[in-house]
Amino acid sequence: MKIDRRSFLAMSVGGAVGTALTPLPWKIQDDLAIWTQMWPWTPFPPDGENTYVNSVSTLCGGGCGITVRKVGERAVKIEGREDYPTNQGGICNLCASGLQMLYGPTRIPYPMKRLGERGANQWVRLSWEEAISMVAEQLGEIRQAGQPETVACLSTRPYGSMPALLKRFMTAYGSPNFMTTPSMMDAYDMTLKRMHGVDGRMGFDLENADYVLSFGSGLIEGWGNTVHMIRINSKWKDTNAVLKQIEPRLSNTAAKADQWIPILPGTEGILALGIGYVIIKESLYDYDFVNNFSAGFDEFRRAVLSGYSPGNVSKQTGVDQSTIVALAREFARARRPLALCGRGQGTVPGGFGEYVAVHALNALVGNINRPGGAWAMPRPEMDGWLEPVLDAPAEAGLAKPRLDGAGSAAFPFAGQLFNRVPVALKAGEPYPCQALLVYDANPLFSMPGSGMVREALQQIPFILSFASHMDETAMMADIILPNLSHLERWEDVPVTEGFHRPMLGLAQPVVDPQFDTLHAGDTLLQLAAALGGTVAASLPWENYEACLKEALSPRWAELEDRGYWIDENFTPDDWSLAFPTVSGKFDFAVSGADLKTLFAMTAPQGDDGSYNLKLIPYDSVRIANGAVGSPPFLIKIVSDKVLKGKTVLVEVNPETARAAGFGEGDQAVLKTPLGDAAVRVHLSDGLMPGLVAMPRGLGHTAYDRYLAQKGVNANDLIGSVEDTASGLDATWGILASLVKA
Amino acid sequence: MKHSGNFGKPKRYGMVIDLDKCTGCGACMVACMAENNVPFKEDESKKLDSISWLQVYRLTNGKPYPDAEVCYLPRPCQHCAGKHEGHSPCVSVCPATATDYDQQTGIVSQIYTRCFGCRYCMGACPYHARHFNWWDPVWPKGMEKYLNPDVSARMRGIVEKCNFCFQRYQKATEKAHAEGRRDLEENEYQTACTQACPAGAIIFGDLNNPKHAVHQIAKPNLKKGGQPQNPKAFRLLEELETNTKVYYLSSKQWVQDAIHKPHLLDQKEAHH
Amino acid sequence: MSNTDDTKQVAVDDRDRVPNASETGGPIILFFMIGFVLSLVVGWVVFPKLLYSQKKQPIDFNHVQHMELVDEGCESCHFFREDGSFSGAPTLAQCIDCHEEVQGDTPNEIKFVEAYVQKDREVPWLVYSKQPQCVYFSHVAHVKMGNMDCVTCHGHIGESTELPIYEQNRISLYSRNIWGKNIGGFKKNTWDRMKMDDCAECHVREGVRQASVQTGKGGCFVCHK
Amino acid sequence: MDSALIPKGVKRCPIWQFALGLGVVGAVLLWGVYAMILCWFKGLNQTNMNDYYGFALWIWADLAVIALGGGAFFTGLLKYVIGKDELKNIINYAVLIGFICYSSALLILAIDVGQPLRSWFIFWHANVHSMLTEVAFCLSCYFCVLTIEYIPLILENRQLDKVPFVHNLSHTMHEYMAVFAATGAFLSFFHQGSLGGVAGVLFGRPFAYREHLFIWPWTFFLFTWSAAAYGPCFTLLVTRITEKITRKQLVKDTTIQLLAKIAGWMMFTYIIAKIIDTVYWATTTAPSLGFTLKDFYSNNPVYGYWILFAEIVLCGVVPALMLITPKIRSNRLLLTLATILAVIGVSLNRWVMVLQVMAVPVMSFDIWAMYYPSWQEVATTILPVAYGIILIMISYRYLPIFPQEAELNPLEPEADMAAAAGTEETTEEVPEPGLTPAEA
Amino acid sequence: MFPFNFEWMWDMSHIVFMGGLWYALGILGAGMTFCVVKAILDTANGKGGHHH
Structure with a gap:
C-alpha cells in the first residue's frame, strides 16, 4: 500500500465528511459568534442589590436633591429627588453626569507636591501627614513673620459650613482675605444693602410672578437653580405668565420667552431707566409704596427724567421707542410684575448701576416683599458655632485692609471683590500675597481676564489647592490636598441666590472614598491643629462631621432625616418693617450715591x-x-x-x-x-x-x-x-x- | 399550570413631548446616556457618528434677525407601529430578526447580540433614531464602575437605539410580581428622560389606557392609526403612516408648519 | 523542447497512472474511512475536552448539610429582595451569621473563614447557571408567578454534598451548563440545557403570550435586555 | 515554462510579461487586502460611513457589480433556456465576468457587515420578510450556480482535461448546464429584484419608496430588468477591452451583434418602464408622502436634476436607441460608446438608489447629508477590480474561454517579434501586451 | 432557515420563500451529485481516457 497524493486526498475528504457530522464546526461557529459579545475590552457591569441614597448635588450651583441608585457598592445613576423642594424630580445635565466626575480620570487621587515648573503637571505623591505638616510649616512661618494678612483664601460659594470654616480658619489665623469668586450675588447683596438697608440675600417669588422682565438673565440656562427655574418656566406656560427677555442674543431663555427684545450689549440698565422714565412720566407707579415707603424718589426721578427719555434710550440701546413704552405699560399694569438681571448664569456680576436701575422697577410698581415680587431674605448663618479665639497676631492681621479693597473707603459696601485682586497684586497694593488657599474654585479658568489671573497667581509664592479634580488652578498649585468628591462627602448646601425660602440641603456620602483623599474640612481641621495655638483652639472639632453637626445643631435631626430643611411659611417683612435704612424706607437714592455716575454705562x-x-x-x-x-x-x-x-x-x-x-x-x-x-x-x-x-x-x-x-x-x-x-x-x-x- | 394572558392587557407605551415647555437643556439626553450605558469618545462633534438615543433638534422659523424663533424638539425612537401593528420601517427590513415589535407593549426592541451590523434598519428609519457602534465602546479607567447592569453591553459593529428604557419595565414588573400583581401603575414605569426632564415636558405612559396622561393629552384615535385628536398635537412624518408613538405638542403655528414643509427650513440651522 | 514533445510526455504519464488508480481503489476507500473515523473521534470525544476548561470553586460547599439546618429550603439563602430581585449566590454578610468563627475542622471551613470571612472578601463563586449579559431572567416571575420549582432549571444541586467542577467554554466564556453537558446539544431533563430555545419552548407550553410580530413567539424583551 | 498549461492553438505572451502584469495588479490587490484587514480588525470606523450613511460606497459597488454581472444569467438564459446557440461563443466569458462580479459582491458584503463572525445569522435567523434576506439567499445560491458554470471551464484546462474523471465531469456538466442555467436565471430574477426591493420597500424614505405589485415594489422588477439589459453591455464592453489589450478579435461579430441587439431592446423597454415609474413616483407616490420632486433635487451641492437626466436620458435612452439601431450598432466604436454609456447608466441608477436615498432628508428639519469615502473604502472597492483582472488574466491564459479565438487568430509559423508595449490607451485593465509566441 | 429555528413560522411567507430556497438548493445539489456520479461511472466505464 502506497501513501500517495490520492490516499492523502481520500483521507482529507473522509476527514471533512466526518467533521461535518460532528458538533465541532458548528459549535465553534456558534461560540465564535458568542465570543463577539464578550470582547475583553467591553466592560460587563456586575449585578447586585439595588439601593438608593438621597443626597444633594453640588456640581452646579443649583444644589438639587438627588437620589443615587447603587448596585452593590457602585453608584450607577443619579436621578433628581422627587420630594426635594427645589427640583422636584428634575435634574440638570451636569448633575446627571456626576458619576463621570466621581469615577472619572480627572480625579486627583492623593496629596501631591509640584515637581518642576508651575503648570507643567508633574507631581510627586505625598502622604497626608507629610503634606499637612509641609503646609502648616509654610503657613506657620508667614504667621511667625507677623504677616498673616498676606495669606488669602478663595472659594466659589459664600455660604455653607465649608466657606464658613475656611473663613473662620482665616480669621483665627489673622487674615481678612477670605474671598469668593465674583457673581451676581455680590451685586444683589449690594443692592439690598444700599436700597433696602438689609444685609441679606435677594429672593424672587418667581412662581407667583405673572409678568417677568429679564434683563439678560439666563433664567433657564443656569441662572439661580437651573432645574427650579426650568420648572417655573413650565409653570408660566401653564398659567400664561409672560416672560420678556432682553438681551442681544436669542438664548434658550429668549427662545422660550413670549418676546425676545434684542438690545445692544451693556445697555440693559439704560433700558430699565427708560422703562422707569415712562412709568414715572405716565404716573403708572405704585403711589402707596413710592409715597409712603420710599425715600429719595425725587433724586431718582430727576436722574431718570433728565436723560432717559424713550428717544434717548432707544438710541443707546437699539430698542424701539414703541417697545420701550409698551414694556413700561405692560410691566406697570401687570398684577405681579418682576424685573430681574444678572447676565446669563450670573457668574459675572455686571455694573452696580444696572442692578439699581432694574431693581428700581420692582420698587416703582411696589412689588417688593410681596407675593410674586422681590424679597429680602436673611443670610444663611452657621448659628451653632462659638466665636473664634483671636490672639494678638490675628488681631493685628485682621485690622489690615483687604487685598481686594472690599469694605475700604473706595468700596465701602462691597463684600467681595476678587476681580480686583489681580490688579492689586500687580500694583503691590496694599501688600503682596504670600499664600493662596483655593477651595472649590477655578478662577484661572472661570474669571474674565484669565491672563491677568494667571499673572497674579504666578506672583503668589505658595498656592494650596483643595481641588478634587485636576483643573487649571490646581495645575498651578504647589501642593494639592485633594478633597473628597461631591458624592463622597458630607456637606450642607444652602439654597441658591434667588430662591424665596430659607432652605438648606444636606449632601451625604453616597459611596466610600474611591481614592486617598480627605474631606477638605478635615484637612483644614488638621492644618489648624498643626498650627496650634489660637488657630487650633478656634477650630477645635475632632472631625468635620462633628463640626458640621454643631454648626447645624438646631436643624440637624431634620436634615439627617429628610435631607433638607426649609422654612415653608417664610414671608418677608411688611413694608413698614422691611427697610432698616436711615430713613426707614426703601431708598431710591441708593444711600446718597451719585446716580448719574452710577447709571453711566x-x-x-x-x-x-x-x-x-x-x-x-x-x-x-x-x-x-x-x-x-x-x-x-x-x-x-x-x-x-x-x-x-x-x-x-x-x-x-x-x-x-x-x-x-x-x-x-x-x-x-x-x-x-x-x-x-x-x-x-x-x-x-x-x-x-x-x-x-x-x-x-x-x-x-x-x-x-x-x-x-x-x-x-x-x-x-x-x-x-x-x-x-x-x-x-x-x-x-x-x-x-x-x-x- | 397555564397562565395565558399573564401579561395583562396589551399596552401601547408612548410619549407626549410638550415643545412649548422643552428648553433644550439636554438633561434628557444625559439621563438617557447615563441610564443606558451609552459610550462616548474623544471627539463627539461629528454628530453623524455620535451615539445619542435621544437627540434634541433645534428648529428655526427661518426668518432673519430679529424675527428668528427657535423651538427644541427631542427625538427618541418613535416606536413606529406602521400601517398594520408591527410593520415598523426598521423591523420589517432587519434580515436577522434582531429588531422586533412587541404587541404586548408596542415597543420596538433591538437585540444587540443578534444584530450583525448590516445597517439596513438605519437606512430604513426616517427619524435617524438608530445608531451604529462604529467604535469599540470603551470607558476611561475607573468610569466603567457607573455602568448599569440592567442594560446590555453593546459591542463594536452593531446597531442600537432607544427602547423606552425597557429595563425599567422589567424592574417594575419584578417588583409588581413580588407583590403579587401583574399590572403596573402609571408611575411605576417611566423612562429615564421623562424622569429627568426639569421642564416636565416629557410624559410617558400607555396610550391604550384612558387613565394615563399620554392618552388624555394626545387623544390618539386608535382606529385611525393613532392620529392625535388634540389640535395642538402632531406626530413626525404622519404622512408616511409610520404610526409613531411619540406625540408632540406645540401652540406655535410655525412649528406645526415647519414639521410638514421641508423647504421652509434653513439648512444651516437645522441640526442638533 | 517543443510543444508537441511536451504534450506527448504528459500523455504517456497519464496512461501509466490510470490503471494504477483503479488498482488502488481499495486503499482509497480505506484512507477515506480512516479520515472519516478519525474526525468523528476528534469531533465527538477530543473536541469537548479541549473546548472547556475545568475550574474548581474557591471553596467547596455542602448543600445537603445546609438544607438540614434551614427552614425555608432553597429560599433560605437564595432569597428574593423586596424589589423582587433575586439575591443569587449568598454574600459574605449572609454566611457570617453562622460562620463568624471556624466551626468544625473541615479544611474548607477553615479556608472559608481565614481567606474570606476574616479578610472581609466576597467569595468569587462560579455560577453554573449564569446567563450571558444580554439575557434578562426574572426569578420572581418564574418562582412566584409561575410556581416553578428550582429543580426544573437547576436540577438536583440542592441534594449535592459537594460542588461539581465548573466548566467554562474557552471561546464563548459561558458556563457549560448553558449549552449542556452533551456536546451534541441533546437533553433529557429540563435542567440539562439553558439555551434560548429551552426558554422559548417552556414559554410556549406554559401559555406565555407570544407577542412578537416577527417570530410569532415571545417578544424579545421578555427574555432579553 | 507554463506552455503545457496554455490551450492548444493559441498564442500567449511570455511568462515574464504575464508575471509582470500580475505583479502590478497584485500590488493593487494587496493594497485592497490591507484595507480589508484594517476594516476587519479595527472595525468600520475605518470608513467614512456614518449614521446617516449606513449604506455607502460598498453597497453601491455591490449593487453595481451585481447589475453588471447580470450578463451571466441573462446570456445563460438566452443560450440554455431560450436557445440562442450563437451565444455559446461569449457565454464562457459572460460566466467568468459574472463569477468575478458575484464573488466580489460577496467579499464586499463580508467587509461591510459590522460583525462578520455573525454574518451567518442572516441565514440561520432569517427574517423572510426582509429584502436583504432574499438578497443573501439568492445571491449565495446564485454564486453556487456561477461556480458550477465556471468549474467545467477550469476543468477544460489542457492538463486537467487529461484526467478522465475530470474530463467526464466537465463533459457531463456541460451536458446538463441548461438545468443549472435555468435555476440560475430563477435565482437571479429574485436577487436582482430583491436588491431593487431593498430600496423600494423603505416606506420611511419617500425618495426610494415605490408602489407594490404583490409583495414587491416596482424597483424589484426594474432592477431585474435593468440587470438583464445592462449586464450584457458590460460583458460586451469587457470583451471589447480584452480584445483591445490582446490585440486579437476573440468573438465573432455575429455574436456581438446579436447580444448587443438583445441588450438594446431590453434597455429600450426597460427605460420606458423606468420613465413611467419615475413619472408615477414623482407625481403620485412622493406627493402622497408629503414630498415634491424639488425636495429631492435641490438645496444640496451634488444631487440636482442633472442626475435624473444623466441616468435616464443620457445613459439610458441614448444607448438604448444606439443599440437598437443596426447601423450604429455595427460600428465598433459607437457600439463601444453605447456600452460605456450603458454601464455608467446602470451604475448611476444604483448610486442613486443607495447614496441619494441616504442623502435626502426626510424630516423637514433634517439635513442633506453628504459623504465621501475613506481611502480604505476606495481600496476595498478597487480590490475586487484587481482581483477580477487577475482572474481574467489567468483564465484567459490557461483556459479556453473564447471558443472562436483559435479560428479567428490562426497561429502563424513565424514569431511576430514586434514589441507593442506602451502604446495602448489607458483602461482599467492592466495591459497584457504582445502576441509573442509562448516559446521564444 | 430550518423549521427548528426560533424564527421559523409555518406561514405562507416561510413556506413560499423557504420553499423556493430549498427547491433551488435541491436542484443544484441533486444536479451536481448527478454529474459527479455520472462522471465516476463514465470513468469506471473507461470513457474520457483519450483526447478529442
Whole structure:
C-alpha cells in the first residue's frame, strides 16, 4: 500500500465528511459568534442589590436633591429627588453626569507636591501627614513673620459650613482675605444693602410672578437653580405668565420667552431707566409704596427724567421707542410684575448701576416683599458655632485692609471683590500675597481676564489647592490636598441666590472614598491643629462631621432625616418693617450715591478704533463654565454648531458675516485687545448685527482629553472691567474683529 | 399550570413631548446616556457618528434677525407601529430578526447580540433614531464602575437605539410580581428622560389606557392609526403612516408648519 | 523542447497512472474511512475536552448539610429582595451569621473563614447557571408567578454534598451548563440545557403570550435586555 | 515554462510579461487586502460611513457589480433556456465576468457587515420578510450556480482535461448546464429584484419608496430588468477591452451583434418602464408622502436634476436607441460608446438608489447629508477590480474561454517579434501586451 | 432557515420563500451529485481516457 497524493486526498475528504457530522464546526461557529459579545475590552457591569441614597448635588450651583441608585457598592445613576423642594424630580445635565466626575480620570487621587515648573503637571505623591505638616510649616512661618494678612483664601460659594470654616480658619489665623469668586450675588447683596438697608440675600417669588422682565438673565440656562427655574418656566406656560427677555442674543431663555427684545450689549440698565422714565412720566407707579415707603424718589426721578427719555434710550440701546413704552405699560399694569438681571448664569456680576436701575422697577410698581415680587431674605448663618479665639497676631492681621479693597473707603459696601485682586497684586497694593488657599474654585479658568489671573497667581509664592479634580488652578498649585468628591462627602448646601425660602440641603456620602483623599474640612481641621495655638483652639472639632453637626445643631435631626430643611411659611417683612435704612424706607437714592455716575454705562476695553465688532460671551446650559468642567456627557450634547472638532464656532449675524466676507463654517481669527483665537463662523439670525457671540466654558487646558483643548476660553479674550462706582466686575464683552484665517 | 394572558392587557407605551415647555437643556439626553450605558469618545462633534438615543433638534422659523424663533424638539425612537401593528420601517427590513415589535407593549426592541451590523434598519428609519457602534465602546479607567447592569453591553459593529428604557419595565414588573400583581401603575414605569426632564415636558405612559396622561393629552384615535385628536398635537412624518408613538405638542403655528414643509427650513440651522 | 514533445510526455504519464488508480481503489476507500473515523473521534470525544476548561470553586460547599439546618429550603439563602430581585449566590454578610468563627475542622471551613470571612472578601463563586449579559431572567416571575420549582432549571444541586467542577467554554466564556453537558446539544431533563430555545419552548407550553410580530413567539424583551 | 498549461492553438505572451502584469495588479490587490484587514480588525470606523450613511460606497459597488454581472444569467438564459446557440461563443466569458462580479459582491458584503463572525445569522435567523434576506439567499445560491458554470471551464484546462474523471465531469456538466442555467436565471430574477426591493420597500424614505405589485415594489422588477439589459453591455464592453489589450478579435461579430441587439431592446423597454415609474413616483407616490420632486433635487451641492437626466436620458435612452439601431450598432466604436454609456447608466441608477436615498432628508428639519469615502473604502472597492483582472488574466491564459479565438487568430509559423508595449490607451485593465509566441 | 429555528413560522411567507430556497438548493445539489456520479461511472466505464 502506497501513501500517495490520492490516499492523502481520500483521507482529507473522509476527514471533512466526518467533521461535518460532528458538533465541532458548528459549535465553534456558534461560540465564535458568542465570543463577539464578550470582547475583553467591553466592560460587563456586575449585578447586585439595588439601593438608593438621597443626597444633594453640588456640581452646579443649583444644589438639587438627588437620589443615587447603587448596585452593590457602585453608584450607577443619579436621578433628581422627587420630594426635594427645589427640583422636584428634575435634574440638570451636569448633575446627571456626576458619576463621570466621581469615577472619572480627572480625579486627583492623593496629596501631591509640584515637581518642576508651575503648570507643567508633574507631581510627586505625598502622604497626608507629610503634606499637612509641609503646609502648616509654610503657613506657620508667614504667621511667625507677623504677616498673616498676606495669606488669602478663595472659594466659589459664600455660604455653607465649608466657606464658613475656611473663613473662620482665616480669621483665627489673622487674615481678612477670605474671598469668593465674583457673581451676581455680590451685586444683589449690594443692592439690598444700599436700597433696602438689609444685609441679606435677594429672593424672587418667581412662581407667583405673572409678568417677568429679564434683563439678560439666563433664567433657564443656569441662572439661580437651573432645574427650579426650568420648572417655573413650565409653570408660566401653564398659567400664561409672560416672560420678556432682553438681551442681544436669542438664548434658550429668549427662545422660550413670549418676546425676545434684542438690545445692544451693556445697555440693559439704560433700558430699565427708560422703562422707569415712562412709568414715572405716565404716573403708572405704585403711589402707596413710592409715597409712603420710599425715600429719595425725587433724586431718582430727576436722574431718570433728565436723560432717559424713550428717544434717548432707544438710541443707546437699539430698542424701539414703541417697545420701550409698551414694556413700561405692560410691566406697570401687570398684577405681579418682576424685573430681574444678572447676565446669563450670573457668574459675572455686571455694573452696580444696572442692578439699581432694574431693581428700581420692582420698587416703582411696589412689588417688593410681596407675593410674586422681590424679597429680602436673611443670610444663611452657621448659628451653632462659638466665636473664634483671636490672639494678638490675628488681631493685628485682621485690622489690615483687604487685598481686594472690599469694605475700604473706595468700596465701602462691597463684600467681595476678587476681580480686583489681580490688579492689586500687580500694583503691590496694599501688600503682596504670600499664600493662596483655593477651595472649590477655578478662577484661572472661570474669571474674565484669565491672563491677568494667571499673572497674579504666578506672583503668589505658595498656592494650596483643595481641588478634587485636576483643573487649571490646581495645575498651578504647589501642593494639592485633594478633597473628597461631591458624592463622597458630607456637606450642607444652602439654597441658591434667588430662591424665596430659607432652605438648606444636606449632601451625604453616597459611596466610600474611591481614592486617598480627605474631606477638605478635615484637612483644614488638621492644618489648624498643626498650627496650634489660637488657630487650633478656634477650630477645635475632632472631625468635620462633628463640626458640621454643631454648626447645624438646631436643624440637624431634620436634615439627617429628610435631607433638607426649609422654612415653608417664610414671608418677608411688611413694608413698614422691611427697610432698616436711615430713613426707614426703601431708598431710591441708593444711600446718597451719585446716580448719574452710577447709571453711566461701562465702556468695554480696547476702544482704539481698530475693532469693528463687539465680542460677547454667552452661557450655554449645555456647557459647565464654573469651578467644575464639563464631564464627557456634557461635551457630547454640545451642538456641532458650537464646537466642531477642536474648534469653537462663534455666532455672527449673517449680515455682519457677509460684510466681513464670511460664510457658514468659515475659519476666522477672532482678535480682541487681549489676544487672538482661531474660530469658525456660525451664521445666526438670533444675534444682533455687529456682534460676535462665544460660549463660555470651552477651551479648558486641564481635565482630560474629553474636555481639554476644545475651543477657546472666552475669558482669555475678554478682560475684566471694573465698575468704578462699586468695584464690581462690570464686564459684558469686549471690542473685537474677525479676520480671515 | 397555564397562565395565558399573564401579561395583562396589551399596552401601547408612548410619549407626549410638550415643545412649548422643552428648553433644550439636554438633561434628557444625559439621563438617557447615563441610564443606558451609552459610550462616548474623544471627539463627539461629528454628530453623524455620535451615539445619542435621544437627540434634541433645534428648529428655526427661518426668518432673519430679529424675527428668528427657535423651538427644541427631542427625538427618541418613535416606536413606529406602521400601517398594520408591527410593520415598523426598521423591523420589517432587519434580515436577522434582531429588531422586533412587541404587541404586548408596542415597543420596538433591538437585540444587540443578534444584530450583525448590516445597517439596513438605519437606512430604513426616517427619524435617524438608530445608531451604529462604529467604535469599540470603551470607558476611561475607573468610569466603567457607573455602568448599569440592567442594560446590555453593546459591542463594536452593531446597531442600537432607544427602547423606552425597557429595563425599567422589567424592574417594575419584578417588583409588581413580588407583590403579587401583574399590572403596573402609571408611575411605576417611566423612562429615564421623562424622569429627568426639569421642564416636565416629557410624559410617558400607555396610550391604550384612558387613565394615563399620554392618552388624555394626545387623544390618539386608535382606529385611525393613532392620529392625535388634540389640535395642538402632531406626530413626525404622519404622512408616511409610520404610526409613531411619540406625540408632540406645540401652540406655535410655525412649528406645526415647519414639521410638514421641508423647504421652509434653513439648512444651516437645522441640526442638533 | 517543443510543444508537441511536451504534450506527448504528459500523455504517456497519464496512461501509466490510470490503471494504477483503479488498482488502488481499495486503499482509497480505506484512507477515506480512516479520515472519516478519525474526525468523528476528534469531533465527538477530543473536541469537548479541549473546548472547556475545568475550574474548581474557591471553596467547596455542602448543600445537603445546609438544607438540614434551614427552614425555608432553597429560599433560605437564595432569597428574593423586596424589589423582587433575586439575591443569587449568598454574600459574605449572609454566611457570617453562622460562620463568624471556624466551626468544625473541615479544611474548607477553615479556608472559608481565614481567606474570606476574616479578610472581609466576597467569595468569587462560579455560577453554573449564569446567563450571558444580554439575557434578562426574572426569578420572581418564574418562582412566584409561575410556581416553578428550582429543580426544573437547576436540577438536583440542592441534594449535592459537594460542588461539581465548573466548566467554562474557552471561546464563548459561558458556563457549560448553558449549552449542556452533551456536546451534541441533546437533553433529557429540563435542567440539562439553558439555551434560548429551552426558554422559548417552556414559554410556549406554559401559555406565555407570544407577542412578537416577527417570530410569532415571545417578544424579545421578555427574555432579553 | 507554463506552455503545457496554455490551450492548444493559441498564442500567449511570455511568462515574464504575464508575471509582470500580475505583479502590478497584485500590488493593487494587496493594497485592497490591507484595507480589508484594517476594516476587519479595527472595525468600520475605518470608513467614512456614518449614521446617516449606513449604506455607502460598498453597497453601491455591490449593487453595481451585481447589475453588471447580470450578463451571466441573462446570456445563460438566452443560450440554455431560450436557445440562442450563437451565444455559446461569449457565454464562457459572460460566466467568468459574472463569477468575478458575484464573488466580489460577496467579499464586499463580508467587509461591510459590522460583525462578520455573525454574518451567518442572516441565514440561520432569517427574517423572510426582509429584502436583504432574499438578497443573501439568492445571491449565495446564485454564486453556487456561477461556480458550477465556471468549474467545467477550469476543468477544460489542457492538463486537467487529461484526467478522465475530470474530463467526464466537465463533459457531463456541460451536458446538463441548461438545468443549472435555468435555476440560475430563477435565482437571479429574485436577487436582482430583491436588491431593487431593498430600496423600494423603505416606506420611511419617500425618495426610494415605490408602489407594490404583490409583495414587491416596482424597483424589484426594474432592477431585474435593468440587470438583464445592462449586464450584457458590460460583458460586451469587457470583451471589447480584452480584445483591445490582446490585440486579437476573440468573438465573432455575429455574436456581438446579436447580444448587443438583445441588450438594446431590453434597455429600450426597460427605460420606458423606468420613465413611467419615475413619472408615477414623482407625481403620485412622493406627493402622497408629503414630498415634491424639488425636495429631492435641490438645496444640496451634488444631487440636482442633472442626475435624473444623466441616468435616464443620457445613459439610458441614448444607448438604448444606439443599440437598437443596426447601423450604429455595427460600428465598433459607437457600439463601444453605447456600452460605456450603458454601464455608467446602470451604475448611476444604483448610486442613486443607495447614496441619494441616504442623502435626502426626510424630516423637514433634517439635513442633506453628504459623504465621501475613506481611502480604505476606495481600496476595498478597487480590490475586487484587481482581483477580477487577475482572474481574467489567468483564465484567459490557461483556459479556453473564447471558443472562436483559435479560428479567428490562426497561429502563424513565424514569431511576430514586434514589441507593442506602451502604446495602448489607458483602461482599467492592466495591459497584457504582445502576441509573442509562448516559446521564444 | 430550518423549521427548528426560533424564527421559523409555518406561514405562507416561510413556506413560499423557504420553499423556493430549498427547491433551488435541491436542484443544484441533486444536479451536481448527478454529474459527479455520472462522471465516476463514465470513468469506471473507461470513457474520457483519450483526447478529442
